[in-house]
Amino acid sequence: MALPWLEAMGAPDVAAQQQLPRRMCAILFPFGIAMPKDDAEDRQWGWFPTGEGKDFQLTNVLKPLEPLMDDVSIFHGLSHPRCRAMNGHDTGDTFLTANHLAPVTYQNTISLDQYAAGHIGTETRLASLTLSTDGGVGPRTRTTTLSYSDRGQPIPALSDPKQIFERLFGQDGASKQDRRKLANSASILDLVMDQSKSLGHKLGVADQRKMSEFETSVREVELRIERSHGWLDIPLPQVDRDSIAIEATVDAPRDYLKAIYDLQFLAFQTDLTRISTYQIGSYGPSRARTFPGVLGLNPDWHGLAHAAAKKGGPENIGRFDQFLAENLARFLTRLKETPEGEGNMLDRTLVLYGSSNSRTHQNHNYPLLLAGGSGLGLKHNHYLHFDEKTPMSNLFVTMLHALGLQTESFVDSTGPLNGLT
Amino acid sequence: MFKQIFVDAAYRWRMRCLVSAVAVLLAVGVFTQPAVFGGDLTQQFDREVLPILKSLCYRCHGDGDNPDNIKGGIRLDRLSSSLESDSDAEIWHDALDQLSQGEMPPAKAKQPTLDQRRQLTEWISAALRQAAATRRFKEGRVVTRRLTRYEYANSMRDLLGVDLDFARHLPPEPVSPQGFLNDGATLEMSPTQIEMYLEIARKGLAEAIVTGERPVVYEFSQTDTAIGTLPTKKVAGHLPVNPEFILDLSEFPRHGEFELKITAQAAIPDDQGLPRMRVSMGHVPGIIHVPRGEIGMVDVSENQATYTFRGRMEDFPQPGPVAFGNSGFKGMIVMIDFVDADGTEIRYPDRQYAQRPPKPKPKKADKAKEATPEAAPQQDPEPIPFGSRLDIQVTSVEFRAPVYASWPPPSHERLLFASQHSDDEPRYVRELLRELMTRAFRRPATAQEVEQNAELFELIREQSDSFEQAIRETFASVLISPHFLYLVETREDPSNAQRVSDWELASRLSYFLWSSAPDQQLLDLARQHRLHDVEVIKQQVARMLSDQRSAEFISRFVDQWLDLDALDRVAVNPEFYPDFDDDLKQQMRKETQAYFARILNDDVSALALLDSDWAMLNRPLAMHYGLVGPRSSGFERVALESSDRRGGLLWHGSFLLANSNGEDSHPIKRAVWILDRLLGSPPASPPPDVPALNPDSPDLAKLTLKEKLAVHRQKESCANCHEGIDPWGVPLENFDAVGNWRTEIPAHKKRPATFVDAESVLPDGTEIIGVRNLQSYLLEECSDKFARAIVERLMAYGLGRSLDFGDRDVIESLTNGFIANDFRLKPLIVEFVVSEAFHTK
Numbered sequence A: 001m002a003l004p005w006l007e008a009m010g011a012p013d014v015a016a017q018q019q020l021p022r023r024m025c026a027i028l029f030p031f032g033i034a035m036p037k038d039d040a041e042d043r044q045w046g047w048f049p050t051g052e053g054k055d056f057q058l059t060n061v062l063k064p065l066e067p068l069m070d071d072v073s074i075f076h077g078l079s080h081p082r083c084r085a086m087n088g089h090d091t092g093d094t095f096l097t098a099n100h101l102a103p104v105t106y107q108n109t110i111s112l113d114q115y116a117a118g119h120i121g122t123e124t125r126l127a128s129l130t131l132s133t134d135g136g137v138g139p140r141t142r143t144t145t146l147s148y149s150d151r152g153q154p155i156p157a158l159s160d161p162k163q164i165f166e167r168l169f170g171q172d173g174a175s176k177q178d179r180r181k182l183a184n185s186a187s188i189l190d191l192v193m194d195q196s197k198s199l200g201h202k203l204g205v206a207d208q209r210k211m212s213e214f215e216t217s218v219r220e221v222e223l224r225i226e227r228s229h230g231w232l233d234i235p236l237p238q239v240d241r242d243s244i245a246i247e248a249t250v251d252a253p254r255d256y257l258k259a260i261y262d263l264q265f266l267a268f269q270t271d272l273t274r275i276s277t278y279q280i281g282s283y284g285p286s287r288a289r290t291f292p293g294v295l296g297l298n299p300d301w302h303g304l305a306h307a308a309a310k311k312g313g314p315e316n317i318g319r320f321d322q323f324l325a326e327n328l329a330r331f332l333t334r335l336k337e338t339p340e341g342e343g344n345m346l347d348r349t350l351v352l353y354g355s356s357n358s359r360t361h362q363n364h365n366y367p368l369l370l371a372g373g374s375g376l377g378l379k380h381n382h383y384l385h386f387d388e389k390t391p392m393s394n395l396f397v398t399m400l401h402a403l404g405l406q407t408e409s410f411v412d413s414t415g416p417l418n419g420l421t
Numbered sequence B: 001m002f003k004q005i006f007v008d009a010a011y012r013w014r015m016r017c018l019v020s021a022v023a024v025l026l027a028v029g030v031f032t033q034p035a036v037f038g039g040d041l042t043q044q045f046d047r048e049v050l051p052i053l054k055s056l057c058y059r060c061h062g063d064g065d066n067p068d069n070i071k072g073g074i075r076l077d078r079l080s081s082s083l084e085s086d087s088d089a090e091i092w093h094d095a096l097d098q099l100s101q102g103e104m105p106p107a108k109a110k111q112p113t114l115d116q117r118r119q120l121t122e123w124i125s126a127a128l129r130q131a132a133a134t135r136r137f138k139e140g141r142v143v144t145r146r147l148t149r150y151e152y153a154n155s156m157r158d159l160l161g162v163d164l165d166f167a168r169h170l171p172p173e174p175v176s177p178q179g180f181l182n183d184g185a186t187l188e189m190s191p192t193q194i195e196m197y198l199e200i201a202r203k204g205l206a207e208a209i210v211t212g213e214r215p216v217v218y219e220f221s222q223t224d225t226a227i228g229t230l231p232t233k234k235v236a237g238h239l240p241v242n243p244e245f246i247l248d249l250s251e252f253p254r255h256g257e258f259e260l261k262i263t264a265q266a267a268i269p270d271d272q273g274l275p276r277m278r279v280s281m282g283h284v285p286g287i288i289h290v291p292r293g294e295i296g297m298v299d300v301s302e303n304q305a306t307y308t309f310r311g312r313m314e315d316f317p318q319p320g321p322v323a324f325g326n327s328g329f330k331g332m333i334v335m336i337d338f339v340d341a342d343g344t345e346i347r348y349p350d351r352q353y354a355q356r357p358p359k360p361k362p363k364k365a366d367k368a369k370e371a372t373p374e375a376a377p378q379q380d381p382e383p384i385p386f387g388s389r390l391d392i393q394v395t396s397v398e399f400r401a402p403v404y405a406s407w408p409p410p411s412h413e414r415l416l417f418a419s420q421h422s423d424d425e426p427r428y429v430r431e432l433l434r435e436l437m438t439r440a441f442r443r444p445a446t447a448q449e450v451e452q453n454a455e456l457f458e459l460i461r462e463q464s465d466s467f468e469q470a471i472r473e474t475f476a477s478v479l480i481s482p483h484f485l486y487l488v489e490t491r492e493d494p495s496n497a498q499r500v501s502d503w504e505l506a507s508r509l510s511y512f513l514w515s516s517a518p519d520q521q522l523l524d525l526a527r528q529h530r531l532h533d534v535e536v537i538k539q540q541v542a543r544m545l546s547d548q549r550s551a552e553f554i555s556r557f558v559d560q561w562l563d564l565d566a567l568d569r570v571a572v573n574p575e576f577y578p579d580f581d582d583d584l585k586q587q588m589r590k591e592t593q594a595y596f597a598r599i600l601n602d603d604v605s606a607l608a609l610l611d612s613d614w615a616m617l618n619r620p621l622a623m624h625y626g627l628v629g630p631r632s633s634g635f636e637r638v639a640l641e642s643s644d645r646r647g648g649l650l651w652h653g654s655f656l657l658a659n660s661n662g663e664d665s666h667p668i669k670r671a672v673w674i675l676d677r678l679l680g681s682p683p684a685s686p687p688p689d690v691p692a693l694n695p696d697s698p699d700l701a702k703l704t705l706k707e708k709l710a711v712h713r714q715k716e717s718c719a720n721c722h723e724g725i726d727p728w729g730v731p732l733e734n735f736d737a738v739g740n741w742r743t744e745i746p747a748h749k750k751r752p753a754t755f756v757d758a759e760s761v762l763p764d765g766t767e768i769i770g771v772r773n774l775q776s777y778l779l780e781e782c783s784d785k786f787a788r789a790i791v792e793r794l795m796a797y798g799l800g801r802s803l804d805f806g807d808r809d810v811i812e813s814l815t816n817g818f819i820a821n822d823f824r825l826k827p828l829i830v831e832f833v834v835s836e837a838f839h840t841k
Helices: A004-008 A014-018 A063-071 A112-123 A161-169 A176-200 A205-229 A253-269 A287-295 A301-309 A313-336 A393-402 B002-019 B041-056 B086-100 B114-139 B149-160 B191-208 B364-371 B410-415 B425-441 B447-463 B467-479 B502-513 B520-527 B534-546 B548-561 B564-569 B583-602 B619-625 B653-658 B667-678 B705-714 B716-728 B770-781 B783-799 B805-820 B825-833
Strands: A023-028 A050-052 A055-057 A072-076 A129-132 A275-279 A349-354 A368-371 A382-385 B218-222 B245-249 B257-267 B276-281 B293-299 B305-312 B332-339 B391-401 B614-617 B636-639 B759-761 B767-769
Touching (some): A023 A112, A063 A072, A112 A275, A112 A393, A129 A161, A176 B467, A205 B191, A253 A275, A253 A313, A287 A313, A287 B564, A313 A349, A349 A393, B149 B548, B191 B410, B218 B245, B257 B276, B276 B305, B332 B391, B502 B520, B502 B548, B502 B825, B534 B548, B534 B825, B564 B583, B583 B614, B583 B619, B583 B653, B614 B619, B619 B653, B667 B705, B716 B759, B783 B825
Parallel strands (some): A072 A382
Antiparallel strands (some): A072 A368, B257 B391, B276 B293, B759 B767
């Protein structure tokens, strides 16, 4: 569908407009995949391709990505070594943070997307977009968000397509009224901040610590408002509400997943943000557990994953993983079919996709792929094997370099990942 | 007097706990971890754990044969058994994982016996939990806590006087380790939430404070259904769209409260339950299934009556302002379906169903002419007239929006009340602010606070077009103040426990029993400094419990304590239960809530939760359980003949289904629920990297689940814990996944049909056969544990925090009192709110 409003796309100044955006999207699905042996008759329903390097064959599961393989690399052997000793179901929390969660406190650290957003998020209206099927933050060790602030605080995810749409396109900063609203918000927050500060020393020690979350949050909103002032003269891109199934709910997974991908695409296309994360389901009591029901499979994702090694199991989970790959492929295709500069949007968008379990509960050898970024120096169409020592953070470092950051390391990385550049 | 005694006591527990983290504690059961504060772990360590460590571990990890050769740098002999330091706790944690995974002791070394394994596992798990409780206490309690989503929504509604779905878009709350949503230490705050609170405040105030003339009211009424071809294809989770009655609204307000009046009557042949009318609204052109939001569902009786529904337009899916594709109709659609008492749609072959989208109707005036359908539907069987079979007849539907009781609406009049100073804007604004802030902050606003907000008003007023616009923005600042969003409890000395003020007590009471802000009476009593008086509190608790708003306590506490939300996380597999209607999940949840409510309100023993000769049932559930029950969908108390069914939570579909996998029973989940929720002794969570039982692996496929559990337990690393878990779930094998009684488990695929085997041996050696036996055992052997578990959960919920060492004495005395008072909940609640714990911050 042609979108005539593209012409109206704005950026803060001409210089920035000349510099085309670099983007990143990270997607996690829970519970792992099927890994039948190479000689098994249902090998075709294993997630990982057969072969290695340039010489590899996709199985049925990732077959939907076949037309896109010039823009995709698949990895074997990567994981977060620091997270291996954690409970198999705890690793959703650390997919993008790479750090071991301490017992008792479960303190986390900054996630890859927020780290990148700290550098490139300043150029857009929204520094980043955090999405998940379940929304909110969820309980520690089963969080329903992939994003963590620089203090390791989970960032609540949005889950309702309508709400995401409103957040992206609902407020037009151009009118006189909106200017006023923004100015008022700044004054309101000033007052609230004063109240919070004078409250602080009247509280107990633990309360003071907890209340500092409130102050940090207010300060962050103040900063966002300051940034929004710069956007006031730039009209918000107009998007046709009806072009997205924003009424879709998790009860109709097909519509829902499409809507979530469409919203991320539109957010990128209109340059409202350059960073997004989406957690398809959490390792906890997720609403996404019933998603496999959409294919007529047992509507219990966790159960399917557990049964992945039994007879017929690879096909069951494999069909569902294939369905997820189809959704991903549609998103990647939309990016690829949208021209940008000399190339297309996918050339400048890194899409990390995978799970933090291989077999369910196993924190080794994550099924992972990276798509996009040919315009940012990445070379694709490989199936790269690594030994277990290689931290997934090396991939993060390579991604950060492609995003234009001069990062030397991320948590436990030992350097950039070999083979992608 | 009261105050003096109380402060001393608080000081005493604190000192005692700081001096020695482990004091004289209660006796513990032997089968799982003790409750948070039971058990003398140090003694247990010396008696049971140390000898095992010495004989099996110290050789490599202690002062053994070769102290220079310490494996992995881990010295267990140097760890403190009270787990006071974080690093010690972490090593114990690792040790537990290694042990559970069977990695330690290494295969070539001498292995512990099953009993030794269990002793080690249990002790380490209990010690870790105790360490966490000590740590919480040492670090101080979080008592100033954020409102939960539902508390926030209730407070906003009560404060503004408009009934919006305020919390709809707020992120869901994380669940605390004890299963609660209102734990101050777990409740988070983030920039996104701040932005949302501000946005919601603005939206709410735009509704509550109005400007201009009364808005145009859209009115429609129909006596016949509109005709159309709405999509009929079934999409996952959605019923096909074939309503009995369609009201199409070609013009409608996008916003505001609507009122829908439906006049209908039912024809009900003998002894059938009342049929129900399900009303929904919504229309988004271009989506395959017509998205609609349910407005409500009511029982319809034989007598013609008018049923009134209310809601807000903006909460229902609406067509976008832009046309989509070639779909012409852009209006809203109200749909009415008929279902029988057990939830099955009433459909008759001789009935014409409205199945085409309404064509755009140009003018209201033309409407009457259009009443006849264009294409004659298939003339199938001769229509049977209304009256001879179960049926509903809708005689008219009237729609009106937006509706206001008066103009300006009462919310406006309350927030911008009349004053003799209305003409003196600065003075008037201060009056308005003082009133709102006092209600919002649940205590008198200080002069300084009022002044600060008044200054904000003046700043905003300069830039605003109207007084109302400026006052809305100023009020919004009150609604995102920490004094509103948090239940603030200040203290004079940040590091010491203190007694709560009367104002704080008013909030504690009202958020405990109503999940909302204190009402005028509570605030008045606080103002008069009378609320802390024991007699006054008792009166207030009685008043609050008899008030409608206490329904909020019942549903929230029961949902969280018994984890009824788990119902929504289990999908019933239609392959196994083709007749199961998902709406039953809601009915099951309500059954458990209604059951608890009845026990509370009748002030009978809470042991009825374990066993009783009555149930709370409505028509759909009674049908589901195969019992004779009420005619309507309202819940009624039903006496049970002990020969067919017993009462108590173990028979509730909510518990049985929520702890199944949607296909079959799940004895482990059910067992964990009993141990955790009813007995307060949750088993440790599964260790990392251990695959769960795979019931379908080839060698296991032919075994019954119980046999599979036995196989599972043969693996030593699993047996550590499962020896203590599984036997509690097996006696419930007579219940299938959806809570129905069975004596045989039907064949499925390769698994042959088998008879139910509900025999098990509990860890203490007691043989249990079936649910009734288990119920008797719980009543006879576990009632004290059950009492303590209720007390602990009620306290955690009522205090909005995880319990810690400082709470031990109160738990102990409340438990004793609860048992002495025949396990009645009302006296327990009263004792709790007058206890030291409830008055300490």
